[in-house]
Amino acid sequence: MTLLSTAQHLARDTRSDPRSHMMLIMAAVSIAAGAVALVAYLLWPTWVARPAGGPDRLPVSVGATLFNVPTSAIRRKIQRHSGPQERVDLNFLFPSLDAPEAPKHVSADTIEDKAQPIDRIFVSISAHHDALAPDMRLRTIYPRYLDQAATPINDGLTLRAFRDGSPYANEDLFVATTPTFHARCTRDGLTPGMCLTERRVDGADLTFRFPRSWLSQWRDVAVAMDRLTAQMRGARG
Structure with missing residues (x-):
């Protein structure tokens, strides 16, 4: 009116x-x-449009064993899908165990001359197809090629060197009992030494890789591997 x-x-x-x-x-x-x-x-709408993205975690089946893995931790694009896979390769920042951010583009102008320290732990999940279990390899295969002498390192960790000429030449085996820990490590040379340790979860083997220098805090590394295994097996969604 x-x-x-x-x-x-x-x-x-x-x-x-x-x-x-x-x-x-x-x-x-x-x-x-x-x-x-x-x-x-x-x-006017009150919601804010956000770019579409994938799920934070993906359910994958490796060796008929279900794992829930962080999508951003998967190293290879071709593996970023749910469902059965033969192998999945991941990496996590240490000690936070967060999934790393996407790698930045590196050019000749931005790369530094010195090598960057490795700040992450690498994990590969692969179907074992009834191959020899990691704990059996530790008890029955490795002792055939080890020197008899055992050297205490630090905080309950013991070193035994593999013999020259053996399949594991230029490597050392580190073992502890409390908590249970073992790692086969290359020796430092032109490149820093790296360690690997394996564990079996049902139909899959988990292989963890990390720098040999981390053995100075081997207990933290052991806890990190336990946590990652529990998170990938226990998380749902």
């Missing part, structure tokens, strides 16, 4: 004063613009 009265009033003024014709047009435009602004304000 207010808008109708205003229009009628302006119409009367227009007949008496021709200049009011322009005022009438301007008033109508202002009223229409205000109405449009009010409707737009009331109908």
Whole structure:
């Protein structure tokens, strides 16, 4: 009713004063613009559009064994899908065990001359197809190629070197009993030594790789491997 009265009033003024014709047009435009602004304000969505992305975790089956793995931890794009797979390769930051961010582009202008320290633990999950279990290899295969001498290292960790000429030449075996821990490590040379340790979970073998220098905190590494195994086996969704 207010808008109708205003229009009628302006119409009367227009007949008496021709200049009011322009005022009438301007008033109508202002009223229409205000109405449009009010409707737009009331109908404007309150949600914020976000780019679509994949799930945080993926259920994968390796060796008929279910694992829930962080999507961003998977190292190879071709493996970033749910369902049965023969092998999945992952990496996690240490000691946080968070999935790393996507790697940045490196060019000749940005790369540094010195090698960057490895700050992550690598995990491969693969179907074992009834191959010899890691604990059996530790008890029955490795002792055939080890030197007899055992050297205490630190905090309950013991070193035994593999003999020269053996399949594991230039490697050492590190073993502890409390907690149970073992790792086969290459020796430092032109490149820093790396360690691997394996464990079996139903139809899959988990292979963990980390720098040999981390053996100074081997208990933390052992806990990290236990945590990662539990998270990938226990997380759902």
